[in-house]
Amino acid sequence: MALDDRKSEFTFVGTRPDRPDGLDKVTGRAKFGADMSAPGMLHGAILRSPHAHARIVKIDASKAEAHKDVKAVVTRADFADVPFKPGLEGEFWNVLENVMAGEKALYDGHAVAAVAATSALAARDALKLIEVEYEVLPHVTDVDKAMAPDAPVIREGAADYSVPEGMHPNVVRYHESGHGDVEAGFAEADLVIEDSFVTEATHQGYIEPHACLGALGGDGKGELWCCTQGHWIVQKTCAALLGIETSQLRVTASEIGGGFGGKTTVFIEPVALALSRKANRPVKIVMSRSEVFRATGPTSSASMDIKIGMKKDGTITAAEGIFRLQGGAFPGAPGDMTAMCAFAPYNLTNVRQVGYDVMANRPKQAAYRAPGAPMGAFAVESVLDELCNQLGLDPVDVRLKNAAHEGTKASYGPTYERIGLVETLEAAKAHPHYSAPLKPGQGRGISCGFWFNHGGETSVSLALSEDGSAQVMVGTPDIGGSRASMALMAAEVLGIPYENIRVTVADTASLGYNDVSHGSRVTYASGLATIKAARHAVEKLCERAAAKWGIPVDAVKWEDGCAVPSGPNAGDFDPIPLADITADMGRTGGPISGHFEATPEGAGVSFGTHIVDAEVDPETGKTSITRYTVIQDAGKAIHPTYVEGQYQGGAAQGIGWALNEEYIYGDDGRLQNSIFLDYRIPVASDLPMIDTVIVEVPNPGHPFGVRGVGETGIVPPLAAIANAVSNAAGVRMRQLPMSPPRILAALKDNG
Amino acid sequence: MDYHSPASFAEASALAANATGITRFLAGGTDVLVQLRSDLVTPDTLIDIKKINGVSDITRNADGSWSLGVAVTGAEMSEHPELGRDWPGVVEAMDLIGSTQVQGRATLTGNLCNGSPAADSVPAMVAAGVTVTVTGQDGTREVAVEDIPTGPGKTSLAKGEVVSAINIPARGNNGGDAYLRFIPRTEMDIAVVGVGVSLRLNGDTVTEARVSLGAVAPTVLLVEDCAQAVIGTTLDDAALDALGAAASAACNPIDDKRGTIAFRTEVAGVLAKRAAKIAYARAKGEDV
Numbered sequence A: 001m002a003l004d005d006r007k008s009e010f011t012f013v014g015t016r017p018d019r020p021d022g023l024d025k026v027t028g029r030a031k032f033g034a035d036m037s038a039p040g041m042l043h044g045a046i047l048r049s050p051h052a053h054a055r056i057v058k059i060d061a062s063k064a065e066a067h068k069d070v071k072a073v074v075t076r077a078d079f080a081d082v083p084f085k086p087g088l089e090g091e092f093w094n095v096l097e098n099v100m101a102g103e104k105a106l107y108d109g110h111a112v113a114a115v116a117a118t119s120a121l122a123a124r125d126a127l128k129l130i131e132v133e134y135e136v137l138p139h140v141t142d143v144d145k146a147m148a149p150d151a152p153v154i155r156e157g158a159a160d161y162s163v164p165e166g167m168h169p170n171v172v173r174y175h176e177s178g179h180g181d182v183e184a185g186f187a188e189a190d191l192v193i194e195d196s197f198v199t200e201a202t203h204q205g206y207i208e209p210h211a212c213l214g215a216l217g218g219d220g221k222g223e224l225w226c227c228t229q230g231h232w233i234v235q236k237t238c239a240a241l242l243g244i245e246t247s248q249l250r251v252t253a254s255e256i257g258g259g260f261g262g263k264t265t266v267f268i269e270p271v272a273l274a275l276s277r278k279a280n281r282p283v284k285i286v287m288s289r290s291e292v293f294r295a296t297g298p299t300s301s302a303s304m305d306i307k308i309g310m311k312k313d314g315t316i317t318a319a320e321g322i323f324r325l326q327g328g329a330f331p332g333a334p335g336d337m338t339a340m341c342a343f344a345p346y347n348l349t350n351v352r353q354v355g356y357d358v359m360a361n362r363p364k365q366a367a368y369r370a371p372g373a374p375m376g377a378f379a380v381e382s383v384l385d386e387l388c389n390q391l392g393l394d395p396v397d398v399r400l401k402n403a404a405h406e407g408t409k410a411s412y413g414p415t416y417e418r419i420g421l422v423e424t425l426e427a428a429k430a431h432p433h434y435s436a437p438l439k440p441g442q443g444r445g446i447s448c449g450f451w452f453n454h455g456g457e458t459s460v461s462l463a464l465s466e467d468g469s470a471q472v473m474v475g476t477p478d479i480g481g482s483r484a485s486m487a488l489m490a491a492e493v494l495g496i497p498y499e500n501i502r503v504t505v506a507d508t509a510s511l512g513y514n515d516v517s518h519g520s521r522v523t524y525a526s527g528l529a530t531i532k533a534a535r536h537a538v539e540k541l542c543e544r545a546a547a548k549w550g551i552p553v554d555a556v557k558w559e560d561g562c563a564v565p566s567g568p569n570a571g572d573f574d575p576i577p578l579a580d581i582t583a584d585m586g587r588t589g590g591p592i593s594g595h596f597e598a599t600p601e602g603a604g605v606s607f608g609t610h611i612v613d614a615e616v617d618p619e620t621g622k623t624s625i626t627r628y629t630v631i632q633d634a635g636k637a638i639h640p641t642y643v644e645g646q647y648q649g650g651a652a653q654g655i656g657w658a659l660n661e662e663y664i665y666g667d668d669g670r671l672q673n674s675i676f677l678d679y680r681i682p683v684a685s686d687l688p689m690i691d692t693v694i695v696e697v698p699n700p701g702h703p704f705g706v707r708g709v710g711e712t713g714i715v716p717p718l719a720a721i722a723n724a725v726s727n728a729a730g731v732r733m734r735q736l737p738m739s740p741p742r743i744l745a746a747l748k749d750n751g
Numbered sequence B: 001m002d003y004h005s006p007a008s009f010a011e012a013s014a015l016a017a018n019a020t021g022i023t024r025f026l027a028g029g030t031d032v033l034v035q036l037r038s039d040l041v042t043p044d045t046l047i048d049i050k051k052i053n054g055v056s057d058i059t060r061n062a063d064g065s066w067s068l069g070v071a072v073t074g075a076e077m078s079e080h081p082e083l084g085r086d087w088p089g090v091v092e093a094m095d096l097i098g099s100t101q102v103q104g105r106a107t108l109t110g111n112l113c114n115g116s117p118a119a120d121s122v123p124a125m126v127a128a129g130v131t132v133t134v135t136g137q138d139g140t141r142e143v144a145v146e147d148i149p150t151g152p153g154k155t156s157l158a159k160g161e162v163v164s165a166i167n168i169p170a171r172g173n174n175g176g177d178a179y180l181r182f183i184p185r186t187e188m189d190i191a192v193v194g195v196g197v198s199l200r201l202n203g204d205t206v207t208e209a210r211v212s213l214g215a216v217a218p219t220v221l222l223v224e225d226c227a228q229a230v231i232g233t234t235l236d237d238a239a240l241d242a243l244g245a246a247a248s249a250a251c252n253p254i255d256d257k258r259g260t261i262a263f264r265t266e267v268a269g270v271l272a273k274r275a276a277k278i279a280y281a282r283a284k285g286e287d288v
C-alpha cells in the first residue's frame, strides 16, 4: 500500500528516488571488504580449533615460520593483554579471547594462530605446518544441558553479581523484571496455559563474508579497511587489543554486503593488524563461508517456559516467562532483552519475566536484528494463539483488547509515549489478507512484535559547495539504503534537489565517534543529526543573506531553498537561492558547513503485526508459505521503498529461521553444516511475495517523526509462522526450526 | 598438481593408470573443484576429459537408444528437443542439480562417479536401465549404472578406468519415467530422499517396472520388491500402498543433518507413490 496518494507536508521526504549507491552496486563499481589491495600486501589465514573445548598445550609454528612464503605467524602472545597491557578486561578481554584463543579453545572454529604469506594459497597451506597439541576437554553445546549441575565449566568466574547463588558457573547473568502479582492474576483466569519452547541458533547469513585489509607499523600508526556496521567500535576495539592509541588507527568502512547485527564487532581485523605489525607489510584477510558460520556470531539458542492466564472475554490476567539463552563461550546472550521484549506489546496488570545468559561451547553470539526478541515472541505469541484457539476467540481481537498504548506501563518498566501497536492491529484486521478464505491444508497465523530501537552517539557534518550542491558526512555505514534517506532529509531542510546531495560514510579520521549501525538507529539518529546539521548550515546561509541585505538575521527565513526577508522586511528584497549564496561564500565569510553531534534519546519504540498463511504437506511435513503481510509502524517513512525492503527482509529472514535454518552440532561438539548447502537459508523460490503496510504514528523524538524500522520486522515472523503451521497441521509446534522431519514427527505423534 | 587434457579415452586411461596419489577426472568440475577449494580433496593428478572428440554429443541411434558423451551438461540435456520426450525422468532429475550456472557444467557421469548416495540423476538412470561404457587399459566394458557406486564416495571403477559413454535404452512404446526428490526448500539443496520410476504399460496394466531409491542407503538402490508391487496392476490404490510399503522397507538410511531415519523411510514411500503416478500418466501419453 503506497503512500503516494497521501497528502504530505514534505517535498522530498516520502518520495522514492533511486538510491545513490545503487548504480555502483549493480555495475560492480562498489568496493566491498575484499575489493581493496595495497602494494606489498600479504594474505592472512587463521588456524582454527577442530575441538569444541580443549586446552592448548603447545603451539609449534616453527615449520610455518621457516617457510619462504610466510612472513609472520601470530598467536595470543602477539596481542595486547600479553606483552603490552596485562589486565585487559571486560568486553575487550572477551573480544580478544574470541579473536585469538588463550589457554583454551572454547568452540569448534575458535582461532588459535594466524599466518601472513605472499599469497592466499600459501597462507592456507602454511596453516597445515603449524602443530597444535590439544588436551580435549568435555564440552556442552545445549542451553539446558549447559545449566545442569554436571555440565563442564566453560570459564570459572565469568558470572556477574546478578546471578543468584547456587547456579552453575555457566550462568553468567540474570535478569528479572515485571509488576503486579502474577499468582493472583492466574487465579483470576478462566484458562491458564503453560508451555515450553525451544529455538536453535541461526546465522544472519549476510552474503559478504568478513574481509579486511590492515596495515600497522611498529610506530603504532595504522590504517584499516573493512566491512563493518561501525568503524569507530572497530577502531576502539582494535586499538585496545593491539595496545595502541585509538586515534592512531584510521578505519574506513567498505561497502557492506549485509550485516544484520553480525558485523557490529571484530573477528579478523585485529588479527590482520597484528600480522601486519609483525611482517611490516599490509595484510588482507578474507573469511570463507565456513569460517563465517563457525567463528562469527550467530544468534543465541533458547529454551523458554511461558505461562499466560486469560479470561473468557480475552483479557490477559497474568503472564510469566522464563527465557534461557545460550550465547556461546562468552557472556552476552541477550536473555534480558528477550525477557523485556516478550510481553512488551501488551497492557498487563500482572507480569513477570526472567532471563538467563548461559555460556556453552559455541561461537560468541552476536546481534541479529532485534537480538533476543524473536525467540521470546515465538514462545509468548504461540501461547496466546493456543489460548485464542481454546477459548474460541479471534486472535487479532484478543491482541487489540490487550494492546499497549500511550500511557501503558510497559512490561519492562517505563510508560509508553505515543506508540502505534493498535494502529497496526487495526490495519491487520482491515487488510483483505485477514479475511481471505483458506484452502484445505492451510493455516493462518498472527503475531505482534516489539523492539526498543536505539539512539546512540552520533556525529554528522555537512558542507556546501560553491555550485550549491551539498556533501553530507555520516558515520553510520549504509546497511539498508540510509544514504538515500539522509539525502532526502537534507534536501528537505536545504530545499535543494535530492540529486545535488552526496552522502558519504566518512572514515574515523573525519568525524567524531559514531555508534554502530545497529538498534535501528541510523535513519533516526544520523537522520536527526543530518537534519540538524542542515539547519545549522541554513542558519549560516541566512546570516550571509542578512549581511548582504543589511537586515537582522532573525528577519531572514529559509523557504524552498532560498533566503527570504520576513517580518517587517518581508518583500523588501528578492529571495536569494542557496547556490547564489554559496557562489560568493569565499568572499562573504568563507566555507559554509553545518554540524551536529549528540546522543539522541527519543528513538521511539516500534511495533508490528504480521499475518501469515502456511500450507503443510501432511505426507512429508513440508511447509510452504503461501501468503505473507507485514504491518509495521515506521513513525514516518522517509524513503518508503527502503522501509518496505526492511519489512520484507525481516519476514524473509524470519521464514528461514522458522522453517529450516539451524546450527547443527554433532556429538563431538563440531558444527555439521557450515556451508549454505546444509545451512538452509531460504532461496528466492521459497518465498511468496511479501506484502507490506506502512503505518505512520509519528515519533515525537524525531523532527520528522521517524522510528527505526530495521529490526522489529524480524520479531513477529517466528511466532506468526509457527501459529500458521500449527493451525495448518492441527498440532502445536514448540520447536524451531519447524523442519519437515519435525513436522512429520509431530503429525505422527498426533495420530 | 598435474593437469592433463588427453585427446582420447585410451590416453586418459593410461594417464590414470600411471598416476600416483589422488587422481580425479575433470568433467564439469562441480564436485571436483568444489572439493578442491574446500580442502576436502586435493588431487595430485587432474585429467580433463572435455577435450576428447565427441564428449559433448547427444546421439539418437537407429534402434531408438541414446548415446551421450560424458561431458554433456544438464543444460544441453534439458535443451535437447527429443531426449526429454523419450526420458523425461532422466532429464528432470539432471535438471534438478544446482543452479543455472551449475547446469552449464554438471554432467551425468560426474554425478554418478562422484559416488554420492544422494546424487539426483542416478536413481533416474537406474530406473531407466542406463548403462555406461568404461574404458580401461584392457579395452572397454559395459556396466549397469547401479553397479558403479559401491558406497559413499566409492565406485567399482578400477585404477585406470574411465567412463567413456552413457547409453540410454530405447524408450519403446507405452513407457514413461519420472524422478522426484525431497528437499526442505524448493531448489539448491541435496536430496533427503530421491525416487526414480520407469514403467511400461499394456493398456492400463503395468507390464514392466523399475524403481530406484536415492539417499536412503549407502548406494542408490534398485528395488525389485517395488517393481513387483506394481507389475500386473493398474496402479490402483492397493498397488500404490504396496509400492510405498516396499520402498520404505528397502530403506537403510542414516540420521544426519539432512534428515532422520524415520523421516527418510516414511518419505521414500510417499515419493515412490507420487513418482509412479507421474510415470504412469506419462506412459499413457499424458503430458505431465
Ligand SMILES: Cc1cc2nc3c(=O)[nH]c(=O)nc-3n(C[C@H](O)[C@H](O)[C@H](O)COP(=O)(O)OP(=O)(O)OC[C@H]3O[C@@H](n4cnc5c(N)ncnc54)[C@H](O)[C@@H]3O)c2cc1C
Pocket (backbone or CB within 6 Å): B023, B024, B025, B026, B027, B028, B029, B030, B031, B032, B033, B034, B049, B070, B096, B097, B098, B099, B102, B105, B106, B107, B108, B109, B110, B111, B112, B113, B114, B118, B119, B120, B121, B157, B161, B162, B163, B164, B188, B189, B190, B191
Ligand atoms: C551449487 C551446487 C549444487 C549442486 N546441487 C546438486 C544437486 O541438487 N543434486 C546432485 O546430485 N548434485 C548436486 N551438486 C553436485 C554436482 O553438481 C553433481 O554431482 C554433478 O553432476 C557433477 O558433475 P561434474 O561433471 O561437475 O563432475 P566433476 O566434478 O567433474 O566430477 C565428479 C566426479 O566424477 C569423476 N568423473 C568425472 N568424469 C569421469 C569419467 N569420465 N570417468 C570416471 N570418473 C569421472 C571425477 O573423478 C569426480 O570424482 C551440486 C553442486 C554444486 C556446486
